[in-house]
Each structure stands twice: as structure tokens, then as C-alpha cells.
Amino acid sequence: MSFVRTFAGDVSPNQLGFTYSHEHIVCRPPYWVEKGADDLLLDDKEKSQLDVLDFKRHGGRTIVDATAVDYGRDVAAVQQISNETGITIIGTAGFNKSFLWDAPMRDNLKQLVGNYETYHHWIEDKTVNQLADFVIQEVEQGLEGTKWRGGQVKFGTGYNRITPLEEKTLRAVARAHHETKAPIHTHTEAGTMVLEQIELLKEEGINLEYVSFGHMDRNPDPFYHEQVAKTGAFLSFDGISKIKYAPESTRIHCILELVRKGYEDQILVSGDTARKSYYKHYDYGLGLENIIAKWVPRFKAEADSLGFDGEKLITKFFVENPARCFTFKK
Known part of the structure; x- marks a missing residue:
């Protein structure tokens, strides 16, 4: 039986x-609360909902909310947005990356995990197994003690390094995947350490066809992308609209290089929209509609001009590939 687990x-x-495969909708990351970084706090449910409605108005149907427990997700608010807009939302169990973990719990x-x-x-x-049990509970029972269950499991690693605690959460998430069959998503800081993540996942017996690696466009290296794609994994180009990192021409070039090499079935596209200044209805940004x-x-237009079928590829990236990537296969 195959299914996708949603709110x-x-x-x-x-x-x-039509699916965005990596977004953040309502969250108050404790690390950024502690630092007073207001731009990184998506703390107004109504404003977030207006951006979700913009996405819907243009034909959007599903959003993957990649906010893990350590990034201050608001499970109830996101569920309400899903219910009130009719947009399907997939929640995330698991963890982010180690530099966030010094923030107060x-x-x-x-109340769920003890007075840490x-x-x-x-x-x-x-x-590792105790952390895996927590992730399994969030997939099979509910996120943070609610009744709304996680539809993917996640871990993350830092820039050009994997700390011992990050490796611990990686292994916990891998074991939770074996138990639940939930798809795996990984945070890669600036697109680094993917090959190292792959080796650790292989040690845990993971079939990489069930994994999506985030932020591939932050490391716009076609050779590197091909090494990841050869494993059968999904590559998430989830920095669209962020020109400060690279022009869209660079992202599109990297995507089309993968298509040219035969990997069009492994590409996901999204925006990782996680700042007020990226949202239209918080701070006049480009918004979820962009x-x-x-x-x-x-x-x-660019794909067609180069001899590709742009319409077909868009259907792949936003409809067909997410439908396979986020499926539980039991």
C-alpha cells in the first residue's frame, strides 16, 4: 500500500x-528568538495563510512544511492553515542542525521528552535508538503530542562538517525510516557534506531512492550533483527566488544539466521561504506565489529555447516527482 501522510x-x-517540496509556514525557532532575529520568526498565522492562499490562487495544491521540532514549528497553526485554505500540507518529524541546539528547549x-x-x-x-523512538512516535502518533502526524523524517548537518550529535540524529532518523517507511529529507548547509551523509546512510542500510537532499542549488556544481544523482536520490533545488546566493540562470543551468544526463525524475523545486522578508504578506517580499x-x-521559456520540453519538466518537478518522493511504501 502506498500513501502520503498529511495534516x-x-x-x-x-x-x-502541484507541490512545493520544502517550505516553512509558521515557526518561531528558539535559537533566533534568543538572538532577537525577528526576520526569521514566521510568527503570524494569518499573514502566513495569506501567502498560502496566493499559492493556491495560481494553482498550487500541496506544501511540504520542512520545519522540524528544533526549529520552533507551530503544529496547530499549520494544521489550521491547511484546513482553512484547502491546501494539503505535509509535516516533518526529526531534527535540523547542531548550531541551533544550544537554544532553550x-x-x-x-513535557514530552523530559526537563532538558x-x-x-x-x-x-x-x-540513537531513544531518539529514533521519538521520531517514530511523531510519525505514527503525532507531532509534539498532537494528533497530526509527520509525513517525512529529517536530519541536518553543518557547513563542511558533520558533528557527532548530527551523526547521532542522522542514524536515529535512518532507523525511524526503517520502522515507519517515512521518506527522508536532509538539510545540507550550503549544499555541502552530501556525499558524507550518503556514506553514513548506507551504513544504516538506507535505500537512497527514499531520500531527498536539500539545498543542492546552494552548491551549484553539476559534477557534484551528478555524483548524488547516481545514487538514485532526489535532489532538492529549494533556494528559488534567493538571488543573493545565485542568479536563477545558475539554478536553471544546474537543473537542465541533470535533465540532460537523464536525471529528470529525481529533481524537486521549492523556495525554503523562511524569513518575513521573503513573504509577501509579512514584509513585501516575493512571497509563496513567486x-x-x-x-x-x-x-x-529557457528550457524550450534550449530544446527541452519545459511544460513536461515542470510537471515532473512539481507533480510527478513529489508524488513519488513523499510516498510511504509499505
């Missing part, structure tokens, strides 16, 4: 439609 329950993969989580002061203390104290309304036509 509205388990659905057939063919129900997803939120009180509601302490920080995420670092919690992860350091628990065994990819579907403006980037997609631009990609089609």
Missing part, C-alpha cells in the same frame, strides 16, 4: 497536484 490524513500520491517539548534545558542536552543524553507565478514561466 488531513493519509492520501493517495496522485492527490498532491520549548516548554511544551519538555536545551536541545543539545536532550540529544547528547539520549541514545515560484509558481513567475519562475515557472521563466523556466519553461
Whole structure:
């Protein structure tokens, strides 16, 4: 039996439609709260919902909310947005990356995992299998003690390094995948350490066809991308609209290089929209509508001009590939 787990329950993969595969909708990351970094706090449910409605108005159907427990997700608010807009939303169990873990642990989580002061203390104290049990619970019972279950499991690593605690969460998430069959998503800081993540996942017996590696466009290296694609994994180009990192021409070139080499079935595209200044209804940014309304036509035009079928590729990246990537196969 194959299904996708969403805030509205388990659905057939063919129900997803046009999908953003990596976004953040409502979250208050404890690390950034502590630092007073207001731009990184998506803390107004109504404003986030307006951007989700913009996405829907242009034909969007599904959003993967990649906010893990240590990034201050608001499970109830995101579920309400899904319910009130009719947009399918997939939630995320697991972890992010180690530099966030020195922030104070939120009180509601302490009630579930014990009275730890920080995420670092919690992860350091628990065994790999105990952390795996927490992730399994979030997939099979509910995120942070709610009734809304996670639809993917996640871990992350830092820039050009994997700390011992990051390796610990990687192995915990891998073991949770074996138990639940939930798809795996990984955070890669600036697109680094993917090959090293792959080796650790192989040690845990993971079939890499169930894994999507994030932020591939932050490391715009076609040779590197091909090494990842050869494993059968999904590559997530999830920095669309962020010109400060690279022009869209660079991202499109890297994507089309993978297509040219035969990997079009392994590409995901999204925006990782995680700042007020990226959202239209918080701070006049490009908003959740930008990819579907403006980037997609631009990609089609460029792909067509180079002899590709732009329309077919857009259907691959936003409909067919997400439907396979986010499916539980039991």
C-alpha cells in the first residue's frame, strides 16, 4: 500500500497536484528568538495563510512544511492553515542542525521528552535508538503530542562538517525510516557534506531512492550533483527566488544539466521561504506565489529555447516527482 501522510490524513500520491517540496509556514525557532532575529520568526498565522492562499490562487495544491521540532514549528497553526485554505500540507518529524541546539528547549517539548534545558542536552543524553523512538512516535502518533502526524523524517548537518550529535540524529532518523517507511529529507548547509551523509546512510542500510537532499542549488556544481544523482536520490533545488546566493540562470543551468544526463525524475523545486522578508504578506517580499507565478514561466521559456520540453519538466518537478518522493511504501 502506498500513501502520503498529511495534516488531513493519509492520501493517495496522485492527490498532491502541484507541490512545493520544502517550505516553512509558521515557526518561531528558539535559537533566533534568543538572538532577537525577528526576520526569521514566521510568527503570524494569518499573514502566513495569506501567502498560502496566493499559492493556491495560481494553482498550487500541496506544501511540504520542512520545519522540524528544533526549529520552533507551530503544529496547530499549520494544521489550521491547511484546513482553512484547502491546501494539503505535509509535516516533518526529526531534527535540523547542531548550531541551533544550544537554544532553550520549548516548554511544551519538555513535557514530552523530559526537563532538558536545551536541545543539545536532550540529544547528547539520549541514545540513537531513544531518539529514533521519538521520531517514530511523531510519525505514527503525532507531532509534539498532537494528533497530526509527520509525513517525512529529517536530519541536518553543518557547513563542511558533520558533528557527532548530527551523526547521532542522522542514524536515529535512518532507523525511524526503517520502522515507519517515512521518506527522508536532509538539510545540507550550503549544499555541502552530501556525499558524507550518503556514506553514513548506507551504513544504516538506507535505500537512497527514499531520500531527498536539500539545498543542492546552494552548491551549484553539476559534477557534484551528478555524483548524488547516481545514487538514485532526489535532489532538492529549494533556494528559488534567493538571488543573493545565485542568479536563477545558475539554478536553471544546474537543473537542465541533470535533465540532460537523464536525471529528470529525481529533481524537486521549492523556495525554503523562511524569513518575513521573503513573504509577501509579512514584509513585501516575493512571497509563496513567486515560484509558481513567475519562475515557472521563466523556466519553461529557457528550457524550450534550449530544446527541452519545459511544460513536461515542470510537471515532473512539481507533480510527478513529489508524488513519488513523499510516498510511504509499505
